[in-house]
Amino acid sequence: MTPTTEQGVIEAIQQAHDAAEPLAIAGRNSKQGLLRPVQAARTLSTAGLTGITLYSPSELIISARAGTTLAEIEAAVAAKGQHLVAEPPDFTALFGQVQPQTLGGIVASNLSGPRRIAWGAMRDHVMGVRAVNGTGESIRSGGRVLKNVTGLDLCKLLTGSHGTLAVLTEITLKVAPAPEQRATLVLRNLPPTQAVAALSAALGSPYAVSGAAHLPAAQASFIPGLGQTPATLVRLEDFAPSIAYRSDRLRTDLAPFGQVEILDDTLSRLAWTAIRDCxxxxxxxxxxxxxxxxxxxxxxxxxxxxxxxxxxxxxxxxxxxxxxxxxxxxxxxxxxxxxxxxxxxxxxxxxxxxxxxxxVAVIPPEPAALTAIAARVKAAFDPRGILNPGRMHAGL
Amino acid sequence: MLPQPAPKPDILARRDEIVAGLRALLPDDAVIGDALRLKPYETDGLSAYREVPLAVALPSTTEQVAAIMAFCHREGVRVVPRGAGTSLSGGALPMADSVVLGLMRMNRITEIDYADRLAVVQAGVTNIGITQAVAGQGFFYAPDPSSQLACMIGGNVNMNSGGAHCLRYGVTANNLLGLKLVTVEGEILEIGGAHLDSAGYDWLGLLTGSEGQLAIVTEVTVRILRAAEGARAMLAAFRSNEVAGACVDSIIGSGIIPVALEFMDRPAIHACEAFANAGYPLDAEAMLIIEVEGSIAEQDFLLDRLKAICAQHDPISLKVSTSAEESLAIWKGRKGAFGAVGRISPDYMCMDGTIPTSQLPHVLRRIGEMSADYNLQVANIFHAGDGNLHPLIMFDANDPSSFAKAEKFGADILTLCVEVGGCLTGEHGVGVEKRDLMGVQFTETELDQQRRIKSAFDPGWLLNANKVFPLKGLAAE
CATH class of the missing domain: 3.30.70.2030 (Alpha-Beta Plaits)
Structure with missing residues (x-):
């Protein structure tokens, strides 16, 4: 089923609820291979719910229906010099898929890229959601403003819940100005503990590091600009004069760990996209x-x-x-x-x-008291257990 | 005044027995049962509302909290958690049949790890206490509510507190890694930890801002950040709210996100200047405080760009701070705004809506009209970057009709915030104050969804049951 309106989602879920029939929840299936397989005769896809519904660059807000491709959203914000803060990864190649990922999919799985270390996860940038719960009720949480503590924060609860509580139909994200320039400092041949010490020193500096990674030689060879040696990478993103100044200061601060090479803006983009997408x-x-x-x-x-x-x-x-x-x-x-x-x-x-x-347990089981709460929370959204049953934990 | 839930008569009748039960669990000095010493716990930062609790328990450990919760759960006693009692929405207001669980004795910092950039602190550590503990290494804890000298991290977590710098550093929810909790049944749980993004449901996100409805937070793992090399503020004064609002749009549109972007209207400028002598322009209708961070050269670069942007909006004056002292004075006026308004009016009520920033001129115009209709003065302070508006409504608490008018005025403002696409509360929480306005923002279906989540954690509705949800929901349980 691929409804094109929220009302269509509501009707599909109401029917499934009445029949107590489990539904697999999907966008364009790019993350089908993630977590546990769902046993369901029918799939409810949000791929038909498309389109950007609001974009206000000066308010740092974009809203779109869940089935909108992430590429469409990224292109829209890039046209106004902005970007998605959590740097959502693109794992279509990793999962051997060809269909582009949707906004709903990346939010439902709360996947974030390298910038997560400094600027937060997808869940930190979901300002509002519309969703349909397991009885077919339309619910909203949050809104279209950046600061909102009204009521329980269902935006965060639904982000990363993999379609097991409700089906996201529309999402509002906080966006930010894209940096004017990027640079990457690279240290070579550090053993892993030394590498992480260098990354900690960089992240503990006042220079607003926005990426910090370490790759052994075999993995580094897949990253543009690195070659086949162990590589420790520190990213800066800022206005051009700050990039020049901060690279210089960090080069000095990291000197005890070795000689620093610098990847320019173009190579930085390529390198961190490759790290982001695994x-x-x-x-x-x-x-x-x-x-x-x-x-x-x-x-x-x-x-x-x-x-x-x-x-x-x-x-x-x-x-x-x-x-x-x-x-x-x-x-x-x-x-x-x-x-x-x-x-x-x-x-x-x-x-x-x-x-x-x-x-196997694809994610760790929770302690008994929390498992009991999780079951009651699941029932609070989806009393008949029809939405993506077993996706995260067997039997939930 | 909003009505409070009826106390349970059987609990009131068993007061002595319940106090004795608590004394059996805690050291003598950790249980308060006598009327005189209960009095200080009757209210919080929303001082118009008062109710003396049945008893106060002051645990020093998570295990003691667990014992108290297990006891109260068994006996069917309502519990109201309390930190420093600074809530502006009545978040710590007791009920007559409730035990106030005061967490102020849990005030130890148990771990600081600079390499992994985190601190583990008990719920009763003050917000500023975290920053003070790590400032020697150049670190800080980012969220900075105006009450940061007194307010405690447990309360910050429960209210998802913000501050003047959240445009750059986020609110409490964005600066947490883990929590230690006690459930209503008295089970101790740990969620999150020293790592990012635990697999499974985002309990950390749900608990943050849950206003004590779901569990008792006893310990918090926070992210600590290395402070920037320096910061500097500038003042820009404008002829109208519209022009200042347009300037905010231009700044954000330029790609610069200042670490703070604060807006004050004419009444707020005058009140704060009389209080702080910060050099605020008294001939302006609206003023922006804009702060940037970095090295001196980086600050100069950003401030030059910001001056050029402001200059396109026909400012009355532009003044860049030339010293740390001047920046402090600029902030002293803003951070002292509540006290400053307190000097010119016997009482004031601080509202806390959020609006789409593009709606600012319209909303301020409407607030001005309402102010004339109600014949009550109002000063507006606004976190302009994120749309969080704080109208300070001035009234006289000795005149009951003045208080009633102020409450109605406040409700009208918050309703307006929702109508223009915003929300009832940006950082103070719903508490008691905005409880009965929840229907303005949410449908009954949506409120029921939230109530069912509350019930999943607290089936008997023992936790902070006089807050957040309109009372009929409580009756329905």
């Missing part, structure tokens, strides 16, 4: 995980998994986001989950064959 693992077979952890623990997680199953990996978010590639086996998955837990972080099985995704 280019090093796009062509790789097997499974892919993301672990979110205290930044200084990133290298330990990576080392543990290298030892456990020869994991390939790289670090974003100053060390706090560990991308891990390895065999699509339960053993490897359990090793990832254990390493994340041992270091106080969380894992997501990001890409894997359906059999593995159906067999």
């Amino acid at each position: 280019a090093p693992f796009a062509g790789m077979q097997g499974a892919l995980w993301r672990v979110s952890v205290r930044p200084s623990k990133g290298p330990q997680v990576a080392a543990a998994l290298e030892q456990a199953f020869g994991a390939a990996w790289f670090l974003d978010w100053g060390g706090g986001l560990v991308w891990i590639a390895g065999p699509a086996t339960t053993e490897a998955h359990n090793a990832v989950a254990a390493a994340a837990q041992a270091h106080g972080g969380t894992h997501t099985l990001f890409r894997a064959p359906e059999t593995l995704r159906a067999a």
Whole structure:
């Protein structure tokens, strides 16, 4: 089903609710391979809900229907010299898809790019939503203003809920002026713990670093401008005079870690787009995980998994986001989950064959008291459990 | 005055037993049950509303909070959490049959980690206390509500507090990593942690700004940031609100996001200048305080661009601060605005709507008309970059008709904010004050959706039950 109006979404969900018939919720299916497979005879797609409904550059606000492609939104804001702050990634290649991703999909999965470390996640920039819950009721939360604490914040709850609570029909995002210029400082051949120490020094500087990543040689070779050596990258985005000044100061501050090379604006764009989209693992077979952890623990997680199953990996978010590639086996998955837990972080099985995704906890189970609350919250939106059942946790 | 929920007679009748039950869980000095010492807890920053609670409990640990919650849950006693009691919306207003859970003794900072840029602090640590603890290393905690000297992080989390610098650094929700919570049943839970973006539902986002409706926050992991090299402010004065509003549009449209962009109208300028002697232009109808950050050269670069933009809007005056002292004086006027208005009026009510910034001239014109109709003065302060409007309505609390008029005036302003595409509250919260206006912004279906989420956490509606939702919802439970 691909309704073209919110009313159509309402009717489709009401019917499914009345029949207690589960629905798979999708946009253009670019993230179908994410998390657990959903067992549902029918799919409700928001791909027919398209179009930008409001764009007010001087109020830093854009609203669009959920099925609008992200590319259309990015083009509209770029035409006014603005950008999406959380730098949403494009994982269509990673998932072997051809259809472009939609606004609803990127918000429902709360995926953010390298800028997340400095400027927040997608969920930090969702100012308002319209959605239809599991009984077919239309609900709004937030609005079209930047500061709003009226009532419970369902914008954040629905962002990242993977269509399990309600179907997003329209979303308002905060946007920001795009930087005039970018530059990237690169340090070579640092061991991972040294690399993260360098990234921490940069992120703890007064120079508003907006990207901080480290790649071993094999992964660096997929990033434009890096070549085949371990590379530690620090990004600046600002007005041109600030880029010149801040690059210079950071070069001095990072001198204890080695000699700094600088990637110019063009190469910076290419390099960070490749990091954002996980280019090093796009062509790789097997499974892919993301672990979110205290930044200084990133290298330990990576080392543990290298030892456990020869994991390939790289670090974003100053060390706090560990991308891990390895065999699509339960053993490897359990090793990832254990390493994340041992270091106080969380894992997501990001890409894997359906059999593995159906067999394991793709995200960590929650403590019993929270699991009980989650079940009641799910029921508060979707009492018959018809929206994307089992997408995040088995049985929920 | 808004009505309060009826107290449960059986709870009132068992007062002594409940106080004794709390004393069995806590040290002697941590339970207050006598009328005289309960009195200070009867109100908060919305002082027109007062209700003495049944008892006050002052735990020092999360485990004590859990014991209190388990006890109150078992006994069916309502609980009102309280930090410093600075809420401007009545967020800490007790009910006669409630135990106030005061978190001010939980005031320790348990961890500071500069390499990973975080601090773990108990709920009763003050907002400024976090910044003071990390300032020596050049770091700070970003959200800076005007009450930051007194207000506590637990309250900031529950109200999702903002401040003058959220245009650049975001509000509380954007600066948190994790929470330690106690559920209504007395279970201790940890959500988030030292990492970003936990997998699963965004409990951190839902809890932030939940106004004590869902759980008790006892410990918070906050992001700390390295401060910029320096900051400098400029003042731009204009002939009309319209022109100043157009200038705000031009600034944001230019690609510069100042760290602060504050708007004051004529009454606010006059009140603040009389208070702070900041050199505010008394001949202006509207004034902007614009602040930028960076090295001296970077500040100069941005201020030159901003001056050029302002110059296109026929300003009465443009003044760039030339020293740290001058910048402080400029901010002293703005940050002291509430006190300044307090000097010229016996009482005032601080409203907190948000509007699309393009609607500012229209909204100020309408507020001016209402001010004449109600015969009550109003001064307007506005976080211009993000649309958060603070009209200060002046009245005389000794005259009940004056208070009633002021409350009605305030409700009219907030209704106007919603009508032009904004919302009831940008940073103060719904609390008691705006509880019965929720139907202006939300449909009954939407309110029921929120109530069901509340019920998922707090099935018996024991937590802060006199706030946020119009009372009939409470009856329905």
